[in-house]
Structure formats: structure tokens, C-alpha cells
Amino acid sequence: MIEQILTPWRWQTLLTQWPTLLRAFLTTLEASVLALLLALVLGVIFGLMSTSHHRLPRVVARIYVEFFQNTPLMIQLFFVFFALPYVGVSLPAFACGVLCVGVYTGAYISEVVRAGIQSIPLGQFEAAHSQGFTYLQTMLLIILPQTARIILPPLVNQCVNLIKNTSVLAMIAGGDLMYVANNWATNGNASYGPAYLIIGVLYFLLCFPLSTWARRYEEKLQRQDTQRPAAGKEAAA
């Protein structure tokens, strides 16, 4: 691999195919955005369910989380892509990838949301109840906005994981970055060294700003919590 990376002509052949690379990059980006939307929606719904006073929604949310957290994403993907067509459900590769990565990450996000909701003081729920807010209004107007501020850093980390996990699309010919790199690796030129290096850099460029931002934001929150009045003034300004 090192030998390949140090060979200039391999880079040249590879870089002449930059439109393929760009298309793959956009596919990865698109899959990430769509899967993230799905994961957020599922995460909030199941996160709310797991903080319910009723047993049934709690149990359903628990099953969802445990099932998807404790089986490999790859198997979930293969199941949807290869097994479901036998019962008449046949999805294109891209849709399969978005669906699986979204549902998988949704399980993690729902745990983040649950922990966030549970960190809000009971008094906030009581104040909302004493004013006559319904459950849904309480959550949407009072609890979740406060939760969002706290859970943003772990949420962004989940987003970073999600972007990297879209690389499973390669296994079902999804046309993403990983898939293109695999193709290069196995075609006649066998330029896998430069190919994997390039897509590695591209994944890094997507993820690094996000995780850096999350870390900075978390540090800022910690600073605010240690000097409360100053934090308030900042927010007021």
C-alpha cells in the first residue's frame, strides 16, 4: 500500500477520474443528511417513549434500542437488502442504506434524547403541569428546547458516526465513497493505496469540523455551568 501511495502515475490515473469521486462524495453526503433526518425523528420519538409514565411505550422503545444497538449494522443492511425482496419488499441500494443507517443511529440518538430529558429537573415538568400544558406542549415548548442545549455535543458525535457508517453502502453497491474506492482497488490498475487515502481524507474533512465544534461547544457549556451568572448574561446579550 505504501509503495502504491509513493507511485506518482497511480495518483495521475486516479485523479483523472475526479468526477466519479465527486459523485461518490455527494452520494455519501446525501445519504448522511437523509439518514440523519430519519435518525433524529426516530430518536426523538423513541426517546420520548422511553421517558413515558406508561409501560408499553417504554418497553417498545427498549426493544428498539436494544435490538439495533446489539446487532451489527451490516447484518441489518443485508437483511433489508437481500432478505426482504423475498417478501415483496425490494428497495434500491441507496434507499436501503439510508433506511438502515437512519434506523440504526436512531437507536443511539433515542438514548441520548432519553438521558437529556431525564437530566431536566422535575420542577420544570411540574411548572408546566401547574400551568396546564398538555404532555406534548410540555415536551415541545419547555423540555426539549432545554434538552437540545445539553445533548448537542453527543448528538453531533452520533452524527459523525453516522457519516462514517454510511460506508456500509459499499457492501450493496450503493455508489458512495467507500464503494468507489473499492472499485478502484479491484479494477485493472489496482490503485487501492491512493484511493483509500483520498476517501479517508474526504471522510475526515466531513467529520473533523463537526466533532471539533461539538468538543468546543461542550467546553463552553462546562464553563457556563461553573460560572452561572456570566452564562446568563451571555445568553441575554
Added chain:
Amino acid sequence: MVKLVNVNKFFGDLHVLKDINLQVAEGEKLVIIGPSGSGKSTTVRCMNFLEEPTSGQVYIDGVQLTHKNKTELVRRSTAMVFQQFNLYPHKTVLENLTLAPIKLQKVPKAEAVERAYKYLDIVGLREKADSYPATLSGGQQQRVAIARALCSRAKIILFDEPTSALDPETVQEVLDVMIRLASEKNITMVIVTHEMGFARQVADRVIFMDAGRIVEEGPPEHFFTNPTEERTKAFLSKILR
């Protein structure tokens, strides 16, 4: 206005309210006192179903409060001021005051804002309208919480130890606001407090609770100078030193 009939409340095996029968008249200022763990907070919390009684009934304006109608009935009739203020930290003072009127009572925004300023004037905090709760002192936060309760125009305001979490020097500013409020004829106030001087000043009637029961009740003059029950005497002698 508010009526509790044979209310019992258990927390697990703990029997915290034992056959509470209690009626609050319209416009009455009722003060509930008693040692910690006597069930006084739980009693007021039953009045808006923050705690649902294990048995017994709660009536508001003659309507029985149930699990089904609680949101609607509580919204219309009661407001609560908490020991820990419980302002919404992500909203400004003004937003704290206008959220429920706008979202629940469908008051137009301009009118809700006008109403909010009116009550901020009453608690003396107009200039804090755009501040966030975290920037205010405890006493100021509690005054905002009182203004928030007033903004709902509820006829019944429940106070659950409103000064217990405050620094000593800010207690009086909150009590002053409540004393002013108590002069309003048409507001019904139920107040759990340890401030005896204040209780004596504003109460129409005082209730003493101990171990989940109402031990004694009566007008403040009688209650503080000439209590009948031994338990009341013992409590007062400790607290009025």
C-alpha cells in the same frame, strides 16, 4: 372554591395524607403550617393534581378533579408558585410570563405582553423583562414566578413554601409582594410557609398539620395566641422563640 374530601395519599407504604377534609372559600387566604414531612406540601399539590390522591376527591369550583380533566381544569382555575421557582431557564422573563397566556389561553401576543408588564410592575421587576432567569437573584426569580402565576388570571394561587429556598435578605421582598397580593379580595390564596409573622399578617385562617393530619385550624389571632392542641403549642413554642 377548593374542596378536599377524605383525601388519602400514599407514597409506596408511606401514608402521607390521612383523611384530609378541607374547604377553601372564594377569596380566602389560607395558610398551612406544620413541621417537615407533615404533608402540607402534598396537600397543596393535591389541589392541582401534581399529586393525585390515592383515595378521596378534590373539587375545584364544584367540579371533581380527575386524571382526565386535570389539564383543562388546572389550566383554567389554578396557578402555582414553587419553592424552587421553576422558571423556564431557556426563556426570558417576559417569555416566561407570556408563554402560557399565548399558547394556552390564546391571548393575542400584544395583549399578553401588556398583561405581563402590568404584573411585572406589581412585583417591581419591569426592567428585568428581557433578562434570563439565571441572571436574577432568588428573590427576583420568585417575584417573577409570582407574576407568572398572576398572568394566568387564575382565581386560585397555590404557594408551596415560596420563601424556603431564598437567602435571608431576599425573603422580605417576596413576602412584601405576597402581602400586597393578599389585599386583593378576589384572589384565593393557599400558602404553605414557615414564616409565622407573615402567616399571622395575611391569613384569614391557619391550618396546622402534623403526621398527615389536620391537627388544628382557626383564625390567626386565636391560632397563634391561644392554640388548643398540645401538638400545636409544642410546634409554635419551638418556632416562635
